Amino acid sequence: MAYLQLNGVCKGYGSGHNRVEVLHDINLSIYEGEFVAIVGFSGAGKTTLMSLIAGLQAPDSGWIKLRGEAIREPSPDRAIVFQNYSLLPWMTVEGNIRLAVDQVHPDWTSIQKRDHVERFVAMVNLTHARHKRPRELSGGMRQRVSVARALAMDPRILLLDEPLSALDALTRATLQDEIERIWAESRKTVVLITNDVDEGILLADRIIPLSAGPRATLGPEVRVDIERPRDRKALNHDPRFKQLRKAVTGYLLDSNRRGRTSLSRKLVLPDVEPEDLNKPRSAMGGRKSALRKSEIREESIEVRS
């Protein structure tokens, strides 16, 4: 019996002719304690999929069940780490986590709550910064707070929505290691959404590609049978790694080419040259009329069918 199950889930935006179906017929089963990565292009609908699992949005058709219960609304059961951290800027690191703990464990004494908060602050190595506000933290530190807040909710399932995509490569590598360590310690069920195939292979038990949108759907799963702990350096030379990567990337690129026609059309642009902003402007105005260059340009646009 799957822990988290999605069956025939569709989701679109708009109505009538303007309706765009973002996700089409999503079927997914995730088992307890598993680390699953969903990999897809930017704009494919990954975040929509995550919102559906989190319960922030409802599917148009199909159903989502966690432990056999249908998901209708958001809940701390399904803690989500947002791409843009979503920390409350007027609260300290501790305050942000405390808000979650207060809500999930209302019957605890304040000492219990404090210890709980401290434990998770320590887990993401932020004890030295616990009284700081988010604006005083770097991107990587903010995302750690966000992870600590999610874990402190003691969720049944942890949803990571492109948690590392806004970070620089070095910080990202550090946090990937940290996420793996935390997962190994807590043995939570984790769904990671990412656009980085390597990240998926490094962290997940299974990788499921999400085809390019619109009407994105899940592709065939790829099982990552590389033993843990996985070493980033060694991985690069591992033939299995190359194989996996080829499989996932191949599917994604294919899905991107398929179902897409392009046509080009001549566009007549206004006869105006853009101003060169690198040139200093004089304070009193300078050139009044726009620069012109009589020329017809060709530009191609792509129309997805």
Place this chain on the structure above:
Amino acid sequence: MTALIQTCEHFGLEWFIPFLRLIKGDEPNEQWRQIFSDIGVPILSFLLFLAAWSWTADHVKVSFGSVPGPGAVWKQAGALWQEYKDDRAARAAFETKQAQRMREFLAAHPGEKWRVRKYSGPPTYVDQIFTSLETVFAGFLIASIIAVPLGILCGLSRIVNNAMSPFIQLFKPVSPLAWLPIVMIMVSALYNPPDPMFEKSFISSAFTVALCSLWPALINTSLGVSQVDNDYLNVARVLRLGWRKKVFHIVIPSALPLIFTGLRLSLAVGWMVLIAAEMLAQNPGLGKFVWDMFQNGSSDTLAQIMVAVFTIGIIGFLLDRVMMVLQRAVSYDKEGVR
């Protein structure tokens, strides 16, 4: 020293920082340049203004003599201050005399009651300033108590917002001069206690101020609340925060900078409206002072009114500064407040 610089920044005294840096010895040339541009230029422009004013004053004749120049206005300011000091002295003399009389009376007629007499001198200019400040704060308080909660409701609920919208559109542009007669009639009808704590004119002025200064706070609060970042609301949804917790932990802190912007604008509007309200309601503040001076038409009149104009301007400026400091104190985005 660095702490002192930060304090200056916090209280909006940026102009003072170059002096501190100069004492500290940070790049003296840069500091002098900054002092000239931040302080020198405003002083120069003000001097220019004074010169233009003096010149105009000498060349324009009005019905009761000439227009007072800066010197005459400054002299009147001094005269008003002297009047205040004299009044204080007279009041003190009156009090000592009364205390002495009371002792003599009680010694002569033990057991009888002494009737305390109040000092009956007219209010001085300084007293009038304080009356004005009390009135504007009373009005501002009423306005805030109504506007902020109502604004929060408007921002949270589309329905409330739509329900309030016609009133906001309709009453926002109404001048205080139009409200005042209505308020005065209502106050006369409804406020008739046997032993009134407040003057009717005070209440009328305060309510007029409230009616006019309500709107900026209301609009900004509702804007701030409706613009709360969706991410924060998603956090609230995932945590399943209750309504009260959502409002107090997420919505209000997030909207606080805009709420305070609204309150700051409200206080500014209130102060502006107050003068007109006091003029008509005869509340003994700066507005009444200006009106009385206008009515009595002596040769000093115009100079005294100009003193009042400068007082009103300076106090308005100070009120704005106070609100700005408060706004910074409560905002999580300190740099955003100017």
